[in-house]
Amino acid sequence: xxxxxxxxxxxxxxxxxxxxxxxxxxxxxxxxxxxxxxxxxxxxxxxxxxxxxxxxxxxxxxxxxxxxxxxxxxxxxxxxxxxxxxxxxxxxxxxxxxxxxxxxxxxxxxxxxxxxxxxxxxxxxxxxxxxxxxxxxxxxxxxxxxxxxxxxxxxxxxxxxxxxxxxxxxxxxxxxxxxxxxxxxxxxxxxxxxxxxxxxxxxxxxxxxxxxxxxxxxxxxxxxxxxxxxxxxxxxxxxxxxxxxxxxxxxxxxxxxxxxxxxxxxxxxxxxxxxxxxxxxxxxxxxxxxxxxxxxxxxxxx
Amino acid sequence: xxxxxxxxxxxxxxxxxxxxxxxxxxxxxxxxxxxxxxxxxxxxxxxxxxxxxxxxxxxxxxxxxxxxxxxxxxxxxxxxxxxxxxxxxxxxxxxxxxxxxxxxxxxxxxxxxxxxxxxxxxxxxxxxxxxxxxxxxxxxxxxxxxxxxxxxxxxxxxxxxxxxxxxxxxxxxxxxxxxxxxxxxxxxxxxxxxxxxxxxxxxxxxxxxxxxxxxxxxxxxxxxxxxxxxxxxxxxxxxxxxxxxxxxxxxxxxxxxx
Numbered sequence: 001x002x003x004x005x006x007x008x009x010x011x012x013x014x015x016x017x018x019x020x021x022x023x024x025x026x027x028x029x030x031x032x033x034x035x036x037x038x039x040x041x042x043x044x045x046x047x048x049x050x051x052x053x054x055x056x057x058x059x060x061x062x063x064x065x066x067x068x069x070x071x072x073x074x075x076x077x078x079x080x081x082x083x084x085x086x087x088x089x090x091x092x093x094x095x096x097x098x099x100x101x102x103x104x105x106x107x108x109x110x111x112x113x114x115x116x117x118x119x120x121x122x123x124x125x126x127x128x129x130x131x132x133x134x135x136x137x138x139x140x141x142x143x144x145x146x147x148x149x150x151x152x153x154x155x156x157x158x159x160x161x162x163x164x165x166x167x168x169x170x171x172x173x174x175x176x177x178x179x180x181x182x183x184x185x186x187x188x189x190x191x192x193x194x195x196x197x198x199x200x201x202x203x204x205x206x207x208x209x210x211x212x213x214x215x216x217x218x219x220x221x222x223x224x225x226x227x228x229x230x231x232x233x234x235x236x237x238x239x240x241x242x243x244x245x246x247x248x249x250x251x252x253x254x255x256x257x258x259x260x261x262x263x264x265x266x267x268x269x270x271x272x273x274x275x276x277x278x279x280x281x282x283x284x285x286x287x288x289x290x291x292x293x294x295x296x297x298x299x300x301x302x
Numbered sequence: 303x304x305x306x307x308x309x310x311x312x313x314x315x316x317x318x319x320x321x322x323x324x325x326x327x328x329x330x331x332x333x334x335x336x337x338x339x340x341x342x343x344x345x346x347x348x349x350x351x352x353x354x355x356x357x358x359x360x361x362x363x364x365x366x367x368x369x370x371x372x373x374x375x376x377x378x379x380x381x382x383x384x385x386x387x388x389x390x391x392x393x394x395x396x397x398x399x400x401x402x403x404x405x406x407x408x409x410x411x412x413x414x415x416x417x418x419x420x421x422x423x424x425x426x427x428x429x430x431x432x433x434x435x436x437x438x439x440x441x442x443x444x445x446x447x448x449x450x451x452x453x454x455x456x457x458x459x460x461x462x463x464x465x466x467x468x469x470x471x472x473x474x475x476x477x478x479x480x481x482x483x484x485x486x487x488x489x490x491x492x493x494x495x496x497x498x499x500x501x502x503x504x505x506x507x508x509x510x511x512x513x514x515x516x517x518x519x520x521x522x523x524x525x526x527x528x529x530x531x532x533x534x535x536x537x538x539x540x541x542x543x544x545x546x547x548x549x550x551x552x553x554x555x556x557x558x559x560x
Contacts, residue, residue: 117360196415211401
Protein backbone atom coordinates (compact mmCIF):
# COMPACT_ATOMS: atom_id res chain seq x y z
CA UNK A 1 0.00 0.00 0.00
CA UNK A 2 1.53 3.34 -1.01
CA UNK A 3 1.73 6.29 1.32
CA UNK A 4 -0.17 9.32 0.08
CA UNK A 5 2.24 12.23 -0.01
CA UNK A 6 1.02 15.77 0.30
CA UNK A 7 2.66 19.16 0.45
CA UNK A 8 -0.11 20.59 2.64
CA UNK A 9 1.00 20.38 6.29
CA UNK A 10 -2.49 21.20 7.60
CA UNK A 11 -3.93 18.08 6.05
CA UNK A 12 -2.21 15.95 8.62
CA UNK A 13 -2.95 18.15 11.65
CA UNK A 14 -6.03 17.18 13.69
CA UNK A 15 -9.03 19.59 13.45
CA UNK A 16 -9.02 22.40 15.96
CA UNK A 17 -11.74 22.92 18.58
CA UNK A 18 -10.96 26.61 19.14
CA UNK A 19 -13.69 29.21 18.68
CA UNK A 20 -13.91 30.68 15.16
CA UNK A 21 -11.30 33.24 14.26
CA UNK A 22 -11.98 36.99 14.17
CA UNK A 23 -12.14 36.96 10.38
CA UNK A 24 -14.71 34.17 10.42
CA UNK A 25 -16.87 36.06 12.91
CA UNK A 26 -16.85 39.19 10.75
CA UNK A 27 -17.91 37.14 7.74
CA UNK A 28 -20.68 35.60 9.82
CA UNK A 29 -21.95 39.03 10.90
CA UNK A 30 -21.90 40.37 7.34
CA UNK A 31 -23.80 37.35 6.05
CA UNK A 32 -26.39 37.66 8.82
CA UNK A 33 -26.95 41.33 8.01
CA UNK A 34 -27.25 40.58 4.30
CA UNK A 35 -29.77 37.87 5.02
CA UNK A 36 -31.95 40.18 7.09
CA UNK A 37 -31.72 42.94 4.48
CA UNK A 38 -32.79 40.52 1.77
CA UNK A 39 -35.66 39.37 3.94
CA UNK A 40 -36.76 42.97 4.50
CA UNK A 41 -36.53 43.76 0.79
CA UNK A 42 -38.75 40.79 0.08
CA UNK A 43 -41.28 41.36 2.82
CA UNK A 44 -41.60 45.15 2.91
CA UNK A 45 -43.24 45.55 -0.50
CA UNK A 46 -45.70 42.81 0.36
CA UNK A 47 -46.67 44.43 3.62
CA UNK A 48 -46.77 47.86 1.96
CA UNK A 49 -49.07 46.69 -0.81
CA UNK A 50 -51.38 44.98 1.64
CA UNK A 51 -51.43 47.97 3.92
CA UNK A 52 -52.17 50.37 1.06
CA UNK A 53 -54.95 48.27 -0.40
CA UNK A 54 -56.54 47.62 2.99
CA UNK A 55 -56.48 51.23 4.16
CA UNK A 56 -57.74 52.61 0.87
CA UNK A 57 -60.30 49.99 0.18
CA UNK A 58 -61.82 48.88 3.43
CA UNK A 59 -64.45 51.56 3.93
CA UNK A 60 -66.37 50.74 0.79
CA UNK A 61 -66.30 47.07 1.68
CA UNK A 62 -68.10 47.84 4.90
CA UNK A 63 -71.06 49.32 3.03
CA UNK A 64 -73.84 46.77 3.03
CA UNK A 65 -74.56 47.18 -0.63
CA UNK A 66 -71.05 46.36 -1.78
CA UNK A 67 -71.45 42.64 -1.58
CA UNK A 68 -74.95 42.48 -2.96
CA UNK A 69 -75.33 45.16 -5.59
CA UNK A 70 -73.87 45.69 -9.00
CA UNK A 71 -72.80 48.90 -10.65
CA UNK A 72 -75.94 49.19 -12.74
CA UNK A 73 -77.01 52.78 -13.04
CA UNK A 74 -73.99 54.12 -11.20
CA UNK A 75 -71.87 56.58 -13.10
CA UNK A 76 -68.40 57.67 -12.23
CA UNK A 77 -69.66 60.58 -10.24
CA UNK A 78 -71.96 58.55 -8.06
CA UNK A 79 -71.13 56.66 -5.03
CA UNK A 80 -72.99 53.55 -4.20
CA UNK A 81 -73.58 50.29 -5.91
CA UNK A 82 -71.41 47.32 -5.25
CA UNK A 83 -69.14 44.69 -6.70
CA UNK A 84 -71.49 41.73 -6.71
CA UNK A 85 -71.54 41.55 -10.50
CA UNK A 86 -67.77 41.47 -10.67
CA UNK A 87 -67.43 38.96 -7.83
CA UNK A 88 -69.90 36.62 -9.47
CA UNK A 89 -68.18 37.01 -12.81
CA UNK A 90 -64.74 36.24 -11.42
CA UNK A 91 -65.97 33.27 -9.41
CA UNK A 92 -67.95 31.77 -12.27
CA UNK A 93 -65.11 32.12 -14.73
CA UNK A 94 -62.64 30.65 -12.25
CA UNK A 95 -65.01 27.80 -11.43
CA UNK A 96 -65.48 26.83 -15.05
CA UNK A 97 -61.75 27.18 -15.66
CA UNK A 98 -61.09 24.92 -12.67
CA UNK A 99 -63.67 22.38 -13.75
CA UNK A 100 -61.90 21.99 -17.07
CA UNK A 101 -58.25 22.35 -16.11
CA UNK A 102 -58.16 20.36 -12.85
CA UNK A 103 -59.14 16.99 -14.36
CA UNK A 104 -56.91 17.53 -17.38
CA UNK A 105 -54.02 18.72 -15.24
CA UNK A 106 -54.25 15.91 -12.71
CA UNK A 107 -54.61 13.20 -15.32
CA UNK A 108 -51.62 14.56 -17.23
CA UNK A 109 -49.57 14.54 -14.05
CA UNK A 110 -50.69 10.98 -13.27
CA UNK A 111 -49.63 9.92 -16.77
CA UNK A 112 -46.23 11.59 -16.44
CA UNK A 113 -45.48 10.09 -13.03
CA UNK A 114 -47.14 6.69 -13.05
CA UNK A 115 -47.17 5.58 -16.66
CA UNK A 116 -45.09 7.64 -19.06
CA UNK A 117 -41.69 6.17 -19.75
CA UNK A 118 -40.58 6.92 -23.28
CA UNK A 119 -40.28 9.66 -25.81
CA UNK A 120 -43.95 10.64 -25.72
CA UNK A 121 -43.80 11.32 -22.00
CA UNK A 122 -40.75 13.52 -22.45
CA UNK A 123 -42.56 15.40 -25.21
CA UNK A 124 -45.58 15.97 -23.00
CA UNK A 125 -43.36 17.21 -20.21
CA UNK A 126 -41.63 19.58 -22.59
CA UNK A 127 -44.95 20.93 -23.85
CA UNK A 128 -46.10 21.59 -20.29
CA UNK A 129 -42.89 23.51 -19.68
CA UNK A 130 -43.60 25.65 -22.72
CA UNK A 131 -47.16 26.29 -21.58
CA UNK A 132 -45.81 27.46 -18.24
CA UNK A 133 -44.05 30.29 -20.00
CA UNK A 134 -46.85 31.44 -22.30
CA UNK A 135 -47.74 35.06 -21.49
CA UNK A 136 -51.37 35.56 -20.58
CA UNK A 137 -52.01 37.89 -23.47
CA UNK A 138 -50.74 35.32 -25.94
CA UNK A 139 -53.07 32.72 -24.47
CA UNK A 140 -55.90 35.24 -24.74
CA UNK A 141 -55.08 36.06 -28.36
CA UNK A 142 -55.00 32.37 -29.21
CA UNK A 143 -58.45 31.81 -27.74
CA UNK A 144 -59.66 34.94 -29.55
CA UNK A 145 -58.35 33.60 -32.84
CA UNK A 146 -60.09 30.28 -32.36
CA UNK A 147 -63.29 31.29 -30.58
CA UNK A 148 -64.10 34.60 -32.21
CA UNK A 149 -62.34 34.66 -35.55
CA UNK A 150 -62.57 31.04 -36.60
CA UNK A 151 -65.79 29.89 -34.97
CA UNK A 152 -67.49 33.25 -34.99
CA UNK A 153 -68.74 33.14 -31.40
CA UNK A 154 -69.16 36.23 -29.27
CA UNK A 155 -66.79 37.43 -26.63
CA UNK A 156 -68.31 35.89 -23.56
CA UNK A 157 -67.31 34.74 -20.09
CA UNK A 158 -66.70 31.19 -21.30
CA UNK A 159 -64.04 32.40 -23.73
CA UNK A 160 -62.25 34.03 -20.83
CA UNK A 161 -62.43 30.74 -18.96
CA UNK A 162 -60.85 28.96 -21.89
CA UNK A 163 -57.91 31.36 -21.91
CA UNK A 164 -57.55 30.87 -18.17
CA UNK A 165 -57.54 27.10 -18.70
CA UNK A 166 -54.41 27.44 -20.83
CA UNK A 167 -52.75 29.35 -18.02
CA UNK A 168 -53.90 27.10 -15.21
CA UNK A 169 -53.14 23.66 -16.64
CA UNK A 170 -49.32 23.87 -16.44
CA UNK A 171 -49.48 25.07 -12.83
CA UNK A 172 -51.62 22.11 -11.86
CA UNK A 173 -49.59 19.59 -13.82
CA UNK A 174 -46.31 20.64 -12.27
CA UNK A 175 -47.50 20.86 -8.69
CA UNK A 176 -49.48 17.60 -8.91
CA UNK A 177 -46.44 15.93 -10.40
CA UNK A 178 -44.30 17.02 -7.46
CA UNK A 179 -46.87 15.80 -4.98
CA UNK A 180 -47.23 12.43 -6.69
CA UNK A 181 -43.48 11.96 -6.70
CA UNK A 182 -43.47 12.59 -2.98
CA UNK A 183 -45.71 9.60 -2.36
CA UNK A 184 -43.26 6.87 -1.24
CA UNK A 185 -42.96 4.00 -3.66
CA UNK A 186 -43.41 1.59 -0.76
CA UNK A 187 -47.07 2.49 -0.62
CA UNK A 188 -47.57 1.60 -4.25
CA UNK A 189 -45.70 -1.66 -3.68
CA UNK A 190 -47.83 -2.48 -0.66
CA UNK A 191 -50.90 -2.00 -2.80
CA UNK A 192 -49.56 -4.06 -5.72
CA UNK A 193 -48.63 -6.83 -3.29
CA UNK A 194 -52.29 -7.07 -2.30
CA UNK A 195 -53.21 -7.72 -5.90
CA UNK A 196 -54.65 -4.28 -6.59
CA UNK A 197 -54.37 -3.15 -10.22
CA UNK A 198 -52.37 -0.03 -11.10
CA UNK A 199 -55.25 2.29 -11.85
CA UNK A 200 -56.99 1.46 -8.60
CA UNK A 201 -53.75 1.91 -6.70
CA UNK A 202 -53.49 5.39 -8.17
CA UNK A 203 -57.10 6.30 -7.50
CA UNK A 204 -57.46 4.89 -3.99
CA UNK A 205 -53.95 5.03 -2.53
CA UNK A 206 -51.67 7.44 -4.38
CA UNK A 207 -54.04 10.32 -5.11
CA UNK A 208 -55.57 10.38 -1.61
CA UNK A 209 -52.09 10.40 -0.10
CA UNK A 210 -51.09 13.32 -2.31
CA UNK A 211 -54.44 15.02 -1.92
CA UNK A 212 -53.45 17.89 0.35
CA UNK A 213 -50.59 18.89 -1.91
CA UNK A 214 -52.74 18.65 -5.01
CA UNK A 215 -55.38 20.89 -3.45
CA UNK A 216 -52.70 23.44 -2.62
CA UNK A 217 -51.53 23.38 -6.22
CA UNK A 218 -55.07 23.86 -7.48
CA UNK A 219 -55.59 26.80 -5.13
CA UNK A 220 -52.36 28.40 -6.29
CA UNK A 221 -53.48 27.96 -9.87
CA UNK A 222 -56.86 29.50 -9.13
CA UNK A 223 -55.23 32.42 -7.35
CA UNK A 224 -53.10 33.05 -10.40
CA UNK A 225 -55.92 32.99 -12.91
CA UNK A 226 -58.36 35.04 -10.89
CA UNK A 227 -56.04 37.99 -11.18
CA UNK A 228 -55.21 37.62 -14.87
CA UNK A 229 -56.32 40.74 -16.69
CA UNK A 230 -55.15 40.24 -20.29
CA UNK A 231 -57.74 37.56 -21.14
CA UNK A 232 -60.42 39.77 -19.73
CA UNK A 233 -59.32 42.76 -21.77
CA UNK A 234 -59.42 40.78 -24.99
CA UNK A 235 -62.26 38.39 -24.41
CA UNK A 236 -64.36 39.77 -21.59
CA UNK A 237 -65.43 43.39 -21.95
CA UNK A 238 -66.80 44.96 -18.81
CA UNK A 239 -70.48 45.23 -18.03
CA UNK A 240 -72.01 47.06 -15.13
CA UNK A 241 -74.86 44.77 -14.38
CA UNK A 242 -75.08 41.25 -13.09
CA UNK A 243 -74.68 38.56 -15.73
CA UNK A 244 -74.50 34.95 -14.65
CA UNK A 245 -74.65 33.56 -18.15
CA UNK A 246 -71.22 32.55 -19.34
CA UNK A 247 -72.36 32.10 -22.88
CA UNK A 248 -74.10 35.34 -23.71
CA UNK A 249 -73.52 38.97 -23.02
CA UNK A 250 -70.64 40.77 -21.43
CA UNK A 251 -69.69 39.74 -17.97
CA UNK A 252 -67.93 41.81 -15.34
CA UNK A 253 -64.96 40.54 -13.41
CA UNK A 254 -62.96 42.07 -10.58
CA UNK A 255 -59.81 42.84 -12.60
CA UNK A 256 -61.81 44.64 -15.29
CA UNK A 257 -63.82 46.47 -12.67
CA UNK A 258 -60.55 47.68 -11.20
CA UNK A 259 -59.33 48.60 -14.66
CA UNK A 260 -62.53 50.37 -15.57
CA UNK A 261 -62.67 52.57 -12.53
CA UNK A 262 -58.93 53.10 -12.61
CA UNK A 263 -59.16 55.05 -15.83
CA UNK A 264 -61.40 57.60 -14.15
CA UNK A 265 -60.03 60.15 -11.74
CA UNK A 266 -63.12 61.17 -9.80
CA UNK A 267 -63.19 60.23 -6.16
CA UNK A 268 -66.03 57.71 -6.16
CA UNK A 269 -64.43 55.79 -9.00
CA UNK A 270 -61.04 55.85 -7.35
CA UNK A 271 -62.51 54.56 -4.09
CA UNK A 272 -64.19 51.74 -6.00
CA UNK A 273 -60.89 50.81 -7.63
CA UNK A 274 -59.23 50.22 -4.29
CA UNK A 275 -62.24 48.50 -2.87
CA UNK A 276 -62.42 46.14 -5.82
CA UNK A 277 -58.72 45.35 -5.44
CA UNK A 278 -59.22 44.52 -1.77
CA UNK A 279 -62.25 42.42 -2.70
CA UNK A 280 -60.19 40.38 -5.11
CA UNK A 281 -57.56 39.72 -2.46
CA UNK A 282 -60.24 38.70 0.02
CA UNK A 283 -61.98 36.38 -2.44
CA UNK A 284 -58.72 34.58 -3.19
CA UNK A 285 -57.95 34.37 0.52
CA UNK A 286 -61.32 32.90 1.38
CA UNK A 287 -61.02 30.32 -1.39
CA UNK A 288 -57.58 29.42 -0.12
CA UNK A 289 -58.75 28.92 3.45
CA UNK A 290 -61.79 26.95 2.37
CA UNK A 291 -59.61 24.68 0.29
CA UNK A 292 -57.21 24.06 3.13
CA UNK A 293 -60.06 23.16 5.46
CA UNK A 294 -61.28 20.62 2.94
CA UNK A 295 -57.79 19.23 2.48
CA UNK A 296 -57.32 18.92 6.22
CA UNK A 297 -59.92 16.19 6.39
CA UNK A 298 -57.68 14.01 4.25
CA UNK A 299 -54.41 15.00 5.78
CA UNK A 300 -51.74 12.31 6.01
CA UNK A 301 -51.06 11.47 9.61
CA UNK A 302 -48.06 9.93 11.24
CA UNK B 303 -55.19 -24.00 1.28
CA UNK B 304 -51.47 -23.36 1.35
CA UNK B 305 -49.68 -24.50 -1.73
CA UNK B 306 -46.32 -25.70 -2.81
CA UNK B 307 -43.98 -23.77 -5.08
CA UNK B 308 -41.68 -25.31 -7.67
CA UNK B 309 -39.10 -23.08 -9.29
CA UNK B 310 -37.39 -24.27 -12.45
CA UNK B 311 -34.51 -22.70 -14.38
CA UNK B 312 -35.23 -19.21 -13.16
CA UNK B 313 -33.12 -16.34 -14.46
CA UNK B 314 -33.82 -12.80 -13.34
CA UNK B 315 -32.70 -9.72 -15.24
CA UNK B 316 -32.55 -5.98 -14.66
CA UNK B 317 -32.51 -4.88 -18.29
CA UNK B 318 -29.60 -6.78 -19.76
CA UNK B 319 -27.88 -7.42 -16.45
CA UNK B 320 -28.46 -10.91 -15.09
CA UNK B 321 -29.04 -10.62 -11.37
CA UNK B 322 -29.94 -14.19 -10.44
CA UNK B 323 -28.99 -17.30 -12.39
CA UNK B 324 -30.49 -20.77 -12.80
CA UNK B 325 -32.47 -21.19 -9.64
CA UNK B 326 -34.30 -24.48 -9.09
CA UNK B 327 -35.99 -25.27 -5.81
CA UNK B 328 -39.11 -26.60 -4.17
CA UNK B 329 -40.91 -24.94 -1.30
CA UNK B 330 -43.25 -27.35 0.45
CA UNK B 331 -46.75 -26.31 1.44
CA UNK B 332 -47.23 -25.16 5.02
CA UNK B 333 -43.58 -24.75 5.72
CA UNK B 334 -41.26 -21.88 6.42
CA UNK B 335 -38.31 -21.51 4.08
CA UNK B 336 -35.61 -18.96 4.79
CA UNK B 337 -33.35 -17.38 2.19
CA UNK B 338 -29.97 -16.37 3.56
CA UNK B 339 -26.86 -15.01 1.93
CA UNK B 340 -24.61 -11.95 1.78
CA UNK B 341 -25.88 -8.52 0.73
CA UNK B 342 -26.50 -8.10 -2.94
CA UNK B 343 -26.67 -11.80 -3.77
CA UNK B 344 -30.17 -11.64 -5.19
CA UNK B 345 -32.32 -13.07 -2.39
CA UNK B 346 -34.83 -10.22 -2.41
CA UNK B 347 -34.77 -10.05 -6.20
CA UNK B 348 -35.58 -13.75 -6.38
CA UNK B 349 -38.25 -13.41 -3.70
CA UNK B 350 -39.98 -10.72 -5.72
CA UNK B 351 -40.19 -13.00 -8.74
CA UNK B 352 -42.39 -15.35 -6.74
CA UNK B 353 -45.26 -12.87 -6.75
CA UNK B 354 -44.44 -11.17 -10.02
CA UNK B 355 -43.41 -7.91 -8.35
CA UNK B 356 -40.00 -7.91 -9.99
CA UNK B 357 -41.40 -7.05 -13.41
CA UNK B 358 -42.91 -3.82 -12.07
CA UNK B 359 -39.46 -2.28 -12.25
CA UNK B 360 -39.00 -0.74 -15.70
CA UNK B 361 -36.88 -3.03 -17.84
CA UNK B 362 -36.91 -5.93 -15.41
CA UNK B 363 -37.61 -9.40 -16.79
CA UNK B 364 -37.81 -12.99 -15.65
CA UNK B 365 -37.13 -16.18 -17.57
CA UNK B 366 -38.09 -19.60 -16.34
CA UNK B 367 -40.95 -21.12 -14.42
CA UNK B 368 -42.49 -20.58 -11.04
CA UNK B 369 -45.15 -23.20 -10.48
CA UNK B 370 -47.75 -22.79 -7.79
CA UNK B 371 -49.31 -26.23 -7.25
CA UNK B 372 -48.36 -27.12 -10.79
CA UNK B 373 -49.59 -23.94 -12.49
CA UNK B 374 -46.82 -21.79 -14.01
CA UNK B 375 -47.26 -18.22 -12.81
CA UNK B 376 -45.30 -16.84 -15.75
CA UNK B 377 -47.51 -18.43 -18.35
CA UNK B 378 -49.03 -16.05 -20.88
CA UNK B 379 -52.60 -16.63 -19.76
CA UNK B 380 -51.88 -15.79 -16.13
CA UNK B 381 -52.86 -12.35 -14.82
CA UNK B 382 -50.00 -10.88 -12.75
CA UNK B 383 -52.41 -8.89 -10.60
CA UNK B 384 -54.30 -12.07 -9.72
CA UNK B 385 -51.01 -13.76 -8.82
CA UNK B 386 -50.39 -11.10 -6.21
CA UNK B 387 -53.72 -11.85 -4.58
CA UNK B 388 -52.63 -15.42 -4.17
CA UNK B 389 -49.04 -14.75 -3.18
CA UNK B 390 -48.88 -12.00 -0.58
CA UNK B 391 -45.91 -9.96 0.54
CA UNK B 392 -44.72 -8.16 3.65
CA UNK B 393 -41.93 -5.65 3.22
CA UNK B 394 -38.87 -4.66 5.16
CA UNK B 395 -40.16 -1.35 6.39
CA UNK B 396 -43.75 -1.30 7.65
CA UNK B 397 -45.84 0.59 5.12
CA UNK B 398 -49.42 1.04 6.34
CA UNK B 399 -51.50 3.29 4.12
CA UNK B 400 -51.26 6.70 5.77
CA UNK B 401 -54.66 8.04 4.78
CA UNK B 402 -56.48 5.02 6.24
CA UNK B 403 -57.51 3.92 9.69
CA UNK B 404 -56.34 0.62 11.20
CA UNK B 405 -59.59 -1.02 10.16
CA UNK B 406 -59.35 0.35 6.63
CA UNK B 407 -55.75 -0.75 6.32
CA UNK B 408 -56.53 -4.36 7.12
CA UNK B 409 -59.66 -4.27 4.96
CA UNK B 410 -57.84 -2.55 2.08
CA UNK B 411 -57.01 -5.70 0.18
CA UNK B 412 -60.61 -6.85 0.24
CA UNK B 413 -62.21 -3.46 -0.32
CA UNK B 414 -60.01 -2.60 -3.26
CA UNK B 415 -60.91 -5.92 -4.81
CA UNK B 416 -64.59 -5.20 -4.62
CA UNK B 417 -65.79 -6.51 -1.27
CA UNK B 418 -68.32 -4.08 0.18
CA UNK B 419 -70.28 -6.05 2.76
CA UNK B 420 -69.61 -4.33 6.07
CA UNK B 421 -70.30 -7.36 8.19
CA UNK B 422 -67.99 -9.52 6.15
CA UNK B 423 -65.25 -6.89 6.29
CA UNK B 424 -65.55 -6.56 10.06
CA UNK B 425 -65.28 -10.33 10.43
CA UNK B 426 -62.22 -10.54 8.23
CA UNK B 427 -60.53 -7.60 9.93
CA UNK B 428 -60.99 -9.17 13.34
CA UNK B 429 -59.82 -12.56 12.15
CA UNK B 430 -56.73 -11.09 10.47
CA UNK B 431 -55.82 -8.92 13.42
CA UNK B 432 -56.17 -11.90 15.74
CA UNK B 433 -54.10 -13.92 13.33
CA UNK B 434 -51.41 -11.25 13.47
CA UNK B 435 -51.53 -11.07 17.27
CA UNK B 436 -52.57 -7.45 17.13
CA UNK B 437 -56.28 -7.60 17.95
CA UNK B 438 -56.03 -7.12 21.71
CA UNK B 439 -53.83 -4.08 21.28
CA UNK B 440 -55.94 -2.23 18.73
CA UNK B 441 -59.50 -3.47 19.11
CA UNK B 442 -60.52 -0.25 20.85
CA UNK B 443 -58.98 2.04 18.30
CA UNK B 444 -59.77 0.53 14.97
CA UNK B 445 -60.73 3.89 13.53
CA UNK B 446 -57.50 5.61 14.48
CA UNK B 447 -54.86 6.18 11.79
CA UNK B 448 -52.76 3.19 10.91
CA UNK B 449 -49.56 5.20 11.08
CA UNK B 450 -50.01 5.99 14.77
CA UNK B 451 -48.72 2.60 15.97
CA UNK B 452 -45.23 1.59 17.00
CA UNK B 453 -42.88 -0.02 14.49
CA UNK B 454 -43.57 -3.57 15.62
CA UNK B 455 -47.30 -2.96 15.69
CA UNK B 456 -47.20 -1.42 12.22
CA UNK B 457 -45.41 -4.45 10.86
CA UNK B 458 -47.99 -6.74 12.44
CA UNK B 459 -50.64 -4.51 10.89
CA UNK B 460 -49.01 -5.05 7.51
CA UNK B 461 -49.00 -8.79 8.14
CA UNK B 462 -52.69 -8.63 9.08
CA UNK B 463 -53.34 -6.70 5.89
CA UNK B 464 -51.50 -9.33 3.87
CA UNK B 465 -53.31 -12.30 5.40
CA UNK B 466 -56.73 -10.63 5.19
CA UNK B 467 -56.92 -11.52 1.51
CA UNK B 468 -56.12 -15.14 2.42
CA UNK B 469 -53.19 -15.77 0.13
CA UNK B 470 -51.77 -19.23 -0.36
CA UNK B 471 -48.24 -18.09 0.14
CA UNK B 472 -46.79 -15.32 2.25
CA UNK B 473 -43.48 -13.79 1.22
CA UNK B 474 -41.59 -11.80 3.82
CA UNK B 475 -38.68 -9.60 2.79
CA UNK B 476 -36.57 -9.04 5.94
CA UNK B 477 -39.68 -8.25 7.98
CA UNK B 478 -37.86 -7.74 11.25
CA UNK B 479 -34.79 -5.83 10.18
CA UNK B 480 -36.34 -2.46 11.04
CA UNK B 481 -37.66 -3.64 14.43
CA UNK B 482 -36.44 -3.95 18.00
CA UNK B 483 -35.78 -7.39 19.55
CA UNK B 484 -39.09 -7.61 21.41
CA UNK B 485 -41.11 -6.88 18.28
CA UNK B 486 -38.91 -9.29 16.37
CA UNK B 487 -39.71 -12.03 18.85
CA UNK B 488 -43.41 -11.28 18.53
CA UNK B 489 -43.21 -11.60 14.76
CA UNK B 490 -41.17 -14.79 14.89
CA UNK B 491 -43.79 -16.32 17.18
CA UNK B 492 -46.38 -15.17 14.71
CA UNK B 493 -44.59 -16.89 11.85
CA UNK B 494 -44.57 -20.11 13.80
CA UNK B 495 -48.34 -19.86 14.17
CA UNK B 496 -49.03 -18.78 10.59
CA UNK B 497 -47.11 -21.77 9.32
CA UNK B 498 -50.09 -24.02 9.90
CA UNK B 499 -52.16 -22.10 7.37
CA UNK B 500 -49.71 -20.56 4.91
CA UNK B 501 -46.60 -21.39 2.99
CA UNK B 502 -44.06 -18.86 4.13
CA UNK B 503 -40.85 -17.71 2.51
CA UNK B 504 -38.72 -15.30 4.49
CA UNK B 505 -35.59 -13.46 3.41
CA UNK B 506 -33.37 -12.63 6.32
CA UNK B 507 -29.94 -11.21 7.01
CA UNK B 508 -30.03 -12.64 10.47
CA UNK B 509 -28.79 -16.23 10.42
CA UNK B 510 -29.93 -16.93 13.93
CA UNK B 511 -33.42 -15.88 12.92
CA UNK B 512 -33.31 -18.28 10.00
CA UNK B 513 -32.22 -21.04 12.35
CA UNK B 514 -35.02 -20.24 14.81
CA UNK B 515 -37.85 -19.80 12.45
CA UNK B 516 -37.47 -21.93 9.34
CA UNK B 517 -37.95 -25.56 8.38
CA UNK B 518 -35.72 -25.35 5.33
CA UNK B 519 -33.01 -22.84 4.47
CA UNK B 520 -31.69 -21.77 1.07
CA UNK B 521 -28.26 -20.20 0.81
CA UNK B 522 -27.61 -17.76 -2.05
CA UNK B 523 -24.26 -16.37 -3.02
CA UNK B 524 -22.43 -14.28 -5.60
CA UNK B 525 -19.35 -15.59 -7.40
CA UNK B 526 -17.98 -12.05 -7.50
CA UNK B 527 -19.36 -8.50 -7.63
CA UNK B 528 -21.05 -7.94 -10.95
CA UNK B 529 -21.74 -11.63 -11.41
CA UNK B 530 -25.23 -13.09 -11.02
CA UNK B 531 -26.33 -14.58 -7.71
CA UNK B 532 -26.93 -18.33 -7.52
CA UNK B 533 -28.67 -20.74 -5.24
CA UNK B 534 -25.80 -22.63 -3.65
CA UNK B 535 -27.62 -25.00 -1.38
CA UNK B 536 -31.09 -25.66 -0.02
CA UNK B 537 -31.77 -28.19 2.72
CA UNK B 538 -33.39 -28.78 6.08
CA UNK B 539 -32.44 -26.03 8.47
CA UNK B 540 -30.72 -28.16 11.11
CA UNK B 541 -28.56 -29.74 8.42
CA UNK B 542 -27.60 -26.40 6.82
CA UNK B 543 -26.52 -24.97 10.13
CA UNK B 544 -24.63 -27.97 11.43
CA UNK B 545 -23.36 -29.92 8.49
CA UNK B 546 -23.79 -28.15 5.15
CA UNK B 547 -22.72 -29.83 1.94
CA UNK B 548 -21.11 -26.86 0.19
CA UNK B 549 -18.01 -25.20 1.50
CA UNK B 550 -19.33 -21.72 0.66
CA UNK B 551 -22.35 -22.38 2.85
CA UNK B 552 -20.16 -23.47 5.72
CA UNK B 553 -17.96 -20.39 5.32
CA UNK B 554 -20.98 -18.10 5.41
CA UNK B 555 -22.60 -19.84 8.38
CA UNK B 556 -19.43 -19.68 10.42
CA UNK B 557 -18.96 -16.05 9.60
CA UNK B 558 -15.87 -16.29 7.45
CA UNK B 559 -17.53 -13.87 5.06
CA UNK B 560 -20.81 -12.09 4.69
